[in-house]
Amino acid sequence: MxxxxxxxxxxxxxxxxxxxxxxxxxxxxxxxxxxxxxxxxxxxxxxxxxxxxxxxxxxxxxxxxxxQNKTYWAQVEGEPSPEQLTALRNGVVLNDGPTLPAQARLLETAPTLWPRDPPVRYRKTVADSWLELTINEGRNRQVRRMTAAVGLPTLRLVRVAMGxxxxxxxxxxxxxxxxxx
Known part of the structure; x- marks a missing residue:
């Protein structure tokens, strides 16, 4: 089952x-x-x-x-630059070593999701964006650490697919x- x-x-x-x-x-x-x-x-x-x-x-x-591919939608603080997306696609160096390359793209519009309880904090002066990331590793808190490593802290993380x-x-x-x- x-x-x-x-x-x-x-x-x-x-x-x-x-x-x-x-x-x-x-x-x-x-x-x-x-x-x-x-x-x-x-x-x-x-x-x-x-x-x-x-x-x-x-x-x-x-x-x-x-x-096994795992796909996530990550709401991140800030708007990713082409260089930040390229870094995610190439793999980033974390404290436990380099990650494998990831598929990474900016979602043009925020995905339609259920409300989170408690909600993600909203800051009027700081933009946020949604990324779709697909990885095939499974390190502890990997997506959050990857986005932070390129200067885009994760605010909300939702896994939408696995295989x-x-x-x-x-x-x-x-x-x-x-x-x-």
């Missing part, structure tokens, strides 16, 4: 949390029994999370050798079974 789930903002990619106070987890969304996340999505990121009950499939989806699975029409907290890759 392979499940596409739209993980809301500030939800952990696990079913329990032992911290005090406890944070929201996957347990509250009525997911099928015995599924677990194939990979992860940061607590403060939103969007597509794949879950499965098949260990071999989870490994295939998350192992870096399989180069052939897409978020398409799922509201936050909703899930559906999808064909296995």
């Amino acid at each position: 392979l499940i596409a789930f739209n993980k809301p903002f500030n939800v952990l990619c696990q079913f329990t949390d032992r911290s005090e106070p406890a944070r929201r987890t996957l347990a509250e969304f009525g997911l099928p029994p015995r599924v677990y996340a194939a990979g992860r999505l940061d607590y403060d990121s939103e969007g597509l999370l794949l879950l499965t009950d098949d260990g071999a499939l989870a490994h295939r989806l998350t192992d870096p050798r399989h180069k 052939s699975a897409r978020l398409d029409g799922l509201a936050p907290g909703q899930w559906r079974e999808v064909p296995r890759n």
Whole structure:
């Protein structure tokens, strides 16, 4: 079984949390029994999370050798220059080494998304833009670190695709079974 789930903002990619106070987890969304996340999505990121009950499939989806594309929409502070987009496309140097090249493009209009709770802070004097980034690595907070490295801090991050699975029409907290890759 392979499940596409739209993980809301500030939800952990696990079913329990032992911290005090406890944070929201996957347990509250009525997911099928015995599924677990194939990979992860940061607590403060939103969007597509794949879950499965098949260990071999989870490994295939998350192992870096399989180069599974992951596509994100990133709302960034500022307006990217051609040089900043080129740097993202060529790969940037992070504190844990250089990234592989990414597909990066400026979205001409902001994507139609659900409201985030709490909303992204709005600053009248600072422009923001939306980028679409596709990577096939899975380092910790990689997209946020990449955009920051080129001078475009991420304000909101939504994963919209992983391999052939897409978020398409799922509201936050909703899930559906999808064909296995």
